[in-house]
Amino acid sequence: MSTSPENPEHALLAWAKDRYPVGKFAEWAKHKTVPIGPGSFWYYFGGITLFLFLIQVGTGILLMFYYKGSSDTAFESVRFISAKVPFGWLIRSVHAWSANLMILSAFIHMFSVFFLRAYRKPRELTWVSGIALLGILFGFGFSGYLLPWNELAFFATKVGTNIIGVIPYVGDPIMYVLRGGEEVTGATLPRFFALHVALFPALLTVLVGGHLFFIQVQGMHEPEGWKAHPEQRKTMPFFPHFFMRELLLWLIVLNILAVLAVFFPAELGIEADAFAPAPAGIKPEWYFLATFEFLKYMPAHVGPMEGEELGLLVISLGFIGWCLVPWIDRGRSRLVTAIVMVAGVAILVFLSVMTYLGHVA
Ligand code: HEM
Secondary structure, eight states, rough: OOOOOOOTHHHHHHHHHHHHHHHHHHHHHHEEEEOOOGGGGGHHHHHHHHHHHHHHHHHHHHTTTTTSSSSSHHHHHHHHHTSSSHHHHHHHHHHHHHHHHHHHHHHHHHHHHHTTTSTTTHHHHHHHHHHHHHHHHHHHHHHHHHHBBBHEEEEEEHHHHHHHHHTTHHHHHHHHHHHTTSSSSSTTHHHHIIIIIHHHHHHHHHHHHHHHHHHHHHOOOOOOOOHHGGGGEEEEEEIIIIIIHHHHHHHHHHHHHHHHHHHSSSOOOOOTTSSSSSOOOOOOHHHHHHHHHHHSOOOOOEEEEEHHHHHHHHHHHHHHHTHHHHHHOSSOHHHHHHHHHHHHHHHHHHHHHHHHHHHHH
């Protein structure tokens, strides 16, 4: 290969090859393929979630240039970003909308890998790391909501942390640490800010790294029928075919995001006042609505337990069951698979109905 200055691209490649195993990477990229089957469309949602996460990192860093994370200054700094900083309102709106789309996309991704049964051996840890990722996305949403220090966020945080406090044994200390005391006060905001910009990004980066590493090592899940009928096997090269399609989808998502951010910009409301009465109709973000609504339907007491406590126990057991799905359905019994799939549909319907009821309530 020529390293002449007339061919700077080749010169750069030769420079890199002299120092790093570039050839091995190129070889790996050339042979990476993606299975093409009836469910292939859903394979794009993991990448879309990743793309939205990258947008969150970019816009989040820009917001931090002006945001001031203390209860005396937070609301004013967000007003300044929205009103005075050039394109500040747009960056803030993109950050808010992208957070919502990212959680929606992670939900679609989770249910699609569930119904494709991509959680089965050897992908148990990909599944569990995915659930942990979704948990961190919830953490991002919950902590980020308080940061503008407006009235709605303040009271929603009170309600949200109250619910955490109901969890038997561990709830109270967690609530205390999150709030920085018995109540939501100015001491709560720096804690949420630290979680939002330091702890959660670090955890998410490590977990996304692990999640993607597992996928690279094990390859993508292939439709079950291919084992018995290898002649049906169809794949597509990852570079450039799948990658280009993924990029096209990212461009479409970017356009949707731009339209939402421009036509429905993030609102600010009025500044939080701890001594003001709670406004009527306080609701959490849509992704917490199902839990919120479910707990509302619980009676005050069930036997020796408080209704909310029992509700949280049911949700916790459901969550543990969801994490254990790869070990429950190993693909050895059709009956078990059918039960797990029906349970998945029931959970999806339950979440949708509860979210809808919470929305219209
Ligand atoms: C920040 C959140 C997440 C990101 C960025 C992410 C990213 C990805 C990417 C890029 C892929 C490969 C392409 C694909 O199959 O779509 C993937 C695959 C996978 N993800 Fe996720 N994911 C996230 C959350 C989740 C969640 C919540 C679950 C489920 C609980 C999950 C479980 C899986 C599984 C089992 C696979 C393997 C699919 C296969 O082999 O076909 N992920 N993820």
